[in-house]
Amino acid sequence: MTRREQVFQQPAKTRDGARDQQGPAGPDLTSTLKRLYAEKRWDQIAQLAPVSPTSPAELDYYRGMALARLERWQEAKEAFESGRRKEPSDKRFPLELAGVAFKQKHYSEAKTDLERALHLDPRDRYAVDFLATIYFLEGNLEAALAYWNRIDKPAIDEVKTDPQLRVDPVLLDRAFAFSPASVLRLDDLRTTQPRIERLGIFPRYRFELSAKEDEKFDVRFRSKERNGWGSSKAQALLSLLRGVPYQTIYPEWYNLRHSATNFLSLARWDAEKRRAFAERRYRFSADARDENWDLSTTLYGSGSPPSGLKVRKVEAGAGIESVESGRWSWRTGLDLSDREFGNLGPTTSQSRPFFTDGFALKYGAGLDAHVLRIPTKRLTLDSG
Incomplete structure (x- = not known):
């Protein structure tokens, strides 16, 4: 199961221990919703949690989480929006709104919500990793690295070339400012790019990251290499x-x-x-x-x-x-x-x-x- 598939697996409070809020609905209902959530009884939570502008934000949160598990995305979004209006300083709501938008492939909306969460807590590793992943999926490697590097990611396992190249591997290795068993830094990628261009034999190239099961990545250098008079x-x-x-x-x-x-x-x-x-x-x-x-x-x-x-x-x-x-x-x-x-x-x-x-x-x-x-x-x- 990937990190993104875990978005709705557990209440966001477990990520940072956000406080419970009591209100007119009383502590008993909050305790009941927590128990039902642990038992994964989503329908009952959706029925019990009231839709009210006066109910505590905590009830909106559990209602939104249950509706998200039921893939009732619009209702989940409305519940999280209600909770955010009541508690604008609680980062759980923009985080879960980002999860709802992500599940619907609304990446721009998800990025906006994650940026709001990071405005509330710039050190939230989950939000940083989530935002980097979205940029990575959009093909914006530099933006992904800009966020991943905040949490010392991504870890490189191997550096591979595709296809195999004729140029001396030592020359290519010198051009790369990064290496296996290290973190791929944005500055290192930016240093590598002009070095590759100055070799003068790669009219087209790009760097790709391939995710592995152990949360590491392989860096793939895909290129068109010039040799001799030409390829034909x-x-x-x-x-x-x-x-x-x-x-x-x-x-x-x-x-x-x-x-x-x-x-x-x-x-x-x-x-x-x-x-x-x-x-x-x-x-x-x-x-x-x-x-x-x-x-x-x-x-x-x-x-x-x-x-x-x-x-x-x-x-x-x-x-x-x-x-x-x-x-x-x-x-x-x-x-x-x-x-x-x-x-x-x-x-x-x-x-x-x-x-x-x-x-x-x-x-x-x-x-x-x-x-x-x-x-x-x-x-x-x-x-x-």
Whole structure:
């Protein structure tokens, strides 16, 4: 039996020992209802517990619990709502209202009631676990972890890959910030995600939790892995020739020798825009251009702007980047280039600085940070 199936198994007072309330109906009726509840005589409880705005909230509670066991959901909801109006500080009523909504698959309503219960008692483990479970069922893993981590859950049993991957397991293990026999923390998941993306061989991936009987979970890494030219000849040709209409091809090779080393390049034979470019993981790159520029419609000033300007440029660069945590990462790099202009013709003093031959050294650095993350709303605001 799962935790959610136990929602109506016992009075919520057993979770936190809420006090009995006496009122006009007297202590005898409350004692009778408790005895009948222990004997699971739901129909009798529903008949005996009065529906009255003046009866104690405790009677509404037992009536609601009995009606819930009878799956008379609307009547149970009305009973719990009545009790909550009488005792707004009693967390049992929003908890049981959440259970009623959950049984009817009204997850948004259940989450609202659980948030009310947690407002009354932020440390209620049952409410935290219940709310995390709903987010988990909705496929919002980050929101589920945000709540589960409050109570040191979920415990990881094994970390599995599906399907089996070709990349070196050591590289993949380094990318994972979590491990078996530990608690899956939201920060660790967020640290792992950019590390996986920076390997450059997983165009699609996701992490899933698979529940086990001992309240532990297996973490499954489901992904589409890039290898070599592609997963098939058709895919390789499509990738290579996708730029043919623009006189360009894109030779690409992924996961060289299972090392997550990727080689990306392009070659363009257009007489006006010849170019060769190559880049590999860890951001080593080389770029060579031999192009003809027509500036007749973009460069203004005295004199005739060049319409057949020849531009030759060779550039090489290297850079590094690091994921420090799920909150921020940094990158830095250097690029060295040599450019040469030909067929320039007469130029003005204003335009001449733009067409100077020579070497250039460029340094770049950047910081990527997550400014705002609200997993329950699936809202992320990044900078960088």
